[in-house]
Amino acid sequence: MASRIPVVDHLLLEPEPRLKAVVCAACGADYLARRNACASCGGTDFTARELGTDGAVVAFTIVHRAAPGIPVPFVSAIVRLDEGETVQSNIVGVDPDPEHITLGMPVRLTTYVAGTDDNGVEAVAYAFAPRS
Template identity: 45%
Template sequence: MPVSLVSDGEGPALPYDSEVHTTAHRRREGGAVAQQIPMVDYLVLGDSPHLVANECTDCGAKFFDRRNACASCGGTSFKKTDIATEGEIRSFTIVKAFMPGADDYVPVVVDLGGTSVRGQLMNTPAEAANIALGQKVRLTTYSIGADTAGTEAINYGFEPVN
């Protein structure tokens, strides 16, 4: 049964919205954090949010989705492994929105300790002067909305390390 999402009064919490208040920001500011559910199965929430991958025990390849066999070596044994929360931008593009009211945004590929992760760059203007290959970033979480019971759906993105 689909969950109907409603605004929390702060406007849309989209990955490219520069005014998004991350979960960590709300905690630092003493704000209440409702019951939360991760948007993807491999996002672990809590005081130290992080991603968890399935690592092939034969070759060490890492995958975020469930696998019956390793795409690299054909192995069938996997273990859960935590992924680093800080890394570097390896690829990015600035997407210019043409719809009125839509913001530009920056999809990125980030190297987190040898694991490539796709996401959105957040909390920085979507301008070339603010983004660079090799730039240090860290994992962050943000609310994408809440249902009428106050349960928040939480996704992840990346923000520059200052």
């Protein structure tokens, strides 16, 4: 089996894929990326918390122009997780047109291999896919 590494620090791969927030110990604000200080209160102490995997699309756009080598069109969306956090991510597993993606559409966290290096190490990214 090939080695796998997440492309971002807030993606946990084991035992099941999850996102991880850092939570301000002073005010409870949560963030996906590492923080030096809380944007809400300025606190500098943080704890980690795993987030849920289910949510719903609250905003989306269909991207038709991207950097060279990035296939278009694709769906970029804001997903509100069932616990209330919001995450920006792509939506995969659905045709990128307004007839196949809707506001409120239920989605679930998924992962995919974004690339593999010369040593066979897979870089794993996350997205959301429609829930059935």
